[in-house]
Amino acid sequence: MGWNIIQVKRIMRSAVVYILIAVFAAWAIFPIYWIASMSFTPRSEIFSEHPEFLHSFTIENYINLFTSARPVTAALLNSTLIASLTTLIVIVIASLSGYALARFEIKYKNNFYFFVFATRIIPPAVFVVPYYIMYTNLKLYDTVPGMILAYTFINLPFAMWLMRQFFEEIPRSYEEAALIDGCSYFGTFIRVAIPLSLPVITAVGIFTFMMTWNEFLFALILTRYKALTYTAVLPGFFGERRIEWDLITPLSTIAIIPPIVFAILARKYLVRGLTAGLVR
Amino acid sequence: MKARNVGIIMLIPALAIMLLFIVYPTALAIYYSFTDYNVVKGSINFIGASNFVKLLSDYKLINSITRTLMFMALAVSLSMVTGIVMAVLIYECMLGRKIFATLFILPLAIPYVIIGLAFKFMLSYDIGVINYFLEVIGIGRVPFFGKPDLALLATALVDSWPGSAFVFLVTLAGFESIPRRIVEAALIDGASSFRLYMHVLFPMIKRFLVIALLFRLLDSFKAFDHIYMMTAGGPGEATQYISIYITKTSFDYFNLGYACALAIVILLALSLLAQALIKMLGLQKLRTTGWR
Numbered sequence: 001m002g003w004n005i006i007q008v009k010r011i012m013r014s015a016v017v018y019i020l021i022a023v024f025a026a027w028a029i030f031p032i033y034w035i036a037s038m039s040f041t042p043r044s045e046i047f048s049e050h051p052e053f054l055h056s057f058t059i060e061n062y063i064n065l066f067t068s069a070r071p072v073t074a075a076l077l078n079s080t081l082i083a084s085l086t087t088l089i090v091i092v093i094a095s096l097s098g099y100a101l102a103r104f105e106i107k108y109k110n111n112f113y114f115f116v117f118a119t120r121i122i123p124p125a126v127f128v129v130p131y132y133i134m135y136t137n138l139k140l141y142d143t144v145p146g147m148i149l150a151y152t153f154i155n156l157p158f159a160m161w162l163m164r165q166f167f168e169e170i171p172r173s174y175e176e177a178a179l180i181d182g183c184s185y186f187g188t189f190i191r192v193a194i195p196l197s198l199p200v201i202t203a204v205g206i207f208t209f210m211m212t213w214n215e216f217l218f219a220l221i222l223t224r225y226k227a228l229t230y231t232a233v234l235p236g237f238f239g240e241r242r243i244e245w246d247l248i249t250p251l252s253t254i255a256i257i258p259p260i261v262f263a264i265l266a267r268k269y270l271v272r273g274l275t276a277g278l279v280r
Numbered sequence: 281m282k283a284r285n286v287g288i289i290m291l292i293p294a295l296a297i298m299l300l301f302i303v304y305p306t307a308l309a310i311y312y313s314f315t316d317y318n319v320v321k322g323s324i325n326f327i328g329a330s331n332f333v334k335l336l337s338d339y340k341l342i343n344s345i346t347r348t349l350m351f352m353a354l355a356v357s358l359s360m361v362t363g364i365v366m367a368v369l370i371y372e373c374m375l376g377r378k379i380f381a382t383l384f385i386l387p388l389a390i391p392y393v394i395i396g397l398a399f400k401f402m403l404s405y406d407i408g409v410i411n412y413f414l415e416v417i418g419i420g421r422v423p424f425f426g427k428p429d430l431a432l433l434a435t436a437l438v439d440s441w442p443g444s445a446f447v448f449l450v451t452l453a454g455f456e457s458i459p460r461r462i463v464e465a466a467l468i469d470g471a472s473s474f475r476l477y478m479h480v481l482f483p484m485i486k487r488f489l490v491i492a493l494l495f496r497l498l499d500s501f502k503a504f505d506h507i508y509m510m511t512a513g514g515p516g517e518a519t520q521y522i523s524i525y526i527t528k529t530s531f532d533y534f535n536l537g538y539a540c541a542l543a544i545v546i547l548l549a550l551s552l553l554a555q556a557l558i559k560m561l562g563l564q565k566l567r568t569t570g571w572r
Binding site for chain 2 (some may be wrong): 020131214
């Protein structure tokens with residue numbers, strides 16, 4: 001009677017797996033949980049040396065955040081606007097150019113690979129000075145269209161790559177059927193290729209939105225008052241004598257909601273985006 | 281209309297943006313790198329290649345590169361090991377796979393700025409929860425951002441938080457791309473778990489692991505947002521990795537010309553690296569035939 005050794009081994013193995021999973025899950029979640037939890041903690045407890053895990057619940061931090069002299073609401077609105085418009089523009093341009101590169105015979109296409117790769121390798125910090133000068137010259141500094149343009153540029157290579165990858169894999173027979181029936185080249189693009197590529201377009205959209213929403217360096221460098229995004233506002237909470245964690249935590253909690261929602265809803269699109277057809 | 285022309289027209293928006301954001305700034309950078317543009321004084325003189333000469337003997341730059349390499353080694357190895365372990369765990373997991381997998385990749389959704397802020401808060405000497413915990417269990421508080429070595433460790437740890445999630449994602453994708461019947465065949469033939477992983481699964485996902493490693497190296501090289509928030513290069517210059525160093529030099533207003541020279545050199549070096557990597561990974565065979 002009782003369990004034999006094989007079953008015991010199996011149970012122990014499962015136990016180990018689940019315990020470890022719990023540990024890693026805690027590691028993955030804890031910082032997020034902590035920031036969110038602290039945002040609902042009274043100020044005095046945030047700055048104390050003995051953080052309580054069962055602390056009193058309050059929303060005073062959120063109130064203080066929005067009534068502070070900082071342009072928080074404007075920044076959040078800017079972020080939303082900029083991220084949304086950039087996503088739209090990137091989707092349009094990336095589909096057009098991805099399709100063109102996949103279908104038409106155009107010289108110098110191989111430079112394209114190099115270019116996409118290079119943008120992945122080069123630290124954005126390298127571009128900071130020239131972009132600052134360029135933006136000032138072109139009067140794009142601290143403007144929302146300026147930021148949209150910059151983020152479009154940042155996201156375009158990767159988006160083009162994804163779209164091109166996808167279009168290469170659609171058999172040409174669909175479009176050739178349409179062409180034979182008298183459709184124009186552009187027409188087949190609109191009527192055949194686009195409808196087929198909605199999943200990829202979704203992936204590109206999600207990825208672009210998240211990248212733009214999360215971006216920091218260019219927001220810091222290229223904005224001042226009018227085009228601030230929430231990321232550019234964050235360093236402003238580093239005061240002379242102390243850091244205003246009681247205001248940072250609510251802003252952070254609000255700011256991480258969109259990307260987390262996207263990540264949860266669109267998990268498989270993330271996988272596709274991040275592994276980007278580099279592995280077959 | 282000729283097919284080729286349609287294609288070219290479709291490419292115009294992308295090309296326009298690329299031109300604007302690559303050609304113009306590079307031209308600007310090249311121009312300014314030969315000057316000693318000083319924003320504060322407003323003076324600008326042509327000084328030939330002396331910025332570039334200065335670069336060669338800039339010990340601060342060399343130190344920064346060394347530090348960056350040490351950081352990269354630490355951050356990448358940490359995240360590779362952790363990520364692979366996580367992938368194995370999920371692959372072995374029967375119940376709740378999807379939920380745990382989603383939890384594991386959550387760090388990837390968080391903006392790096394906020395990651396830096398969160399860990400700066402948690403690892404803070406006086407008000408950080410981690411230090412409180414260390415004190416409670418008897419080890420005592422640790423000044424994570426106060427000592428150079430600890431700061432290196434702490435920043436590497438923080439970089440591996442989203443990094444391991446990425447490695448996990450790629451490795452799991454690799455595992456799941458292996459046809460189930462191969463795994464079953466191995467198990468039927470009596471392979472132990474160890475054998476299964478070492479002789480079947482890992483060899484088959486080599487390509488995935490290479491991709492994970494490569495991108496981890498690239499991302500840790502570029503690390504900026506979270507490092508900037510946590511230490512801004514400190515204490516002293518202990519965490520002044522290459523991105524931070526470039527930014528600091530760029531905004532040292534006595535040195536915009538020098539900053540441009542630095543930018544150009546780094547761009548060239550990385551372009552060569554990109555070429556080499558493309559050749560190594562065999563990526564350049566693009567299909568060039570198509571509609572005319």
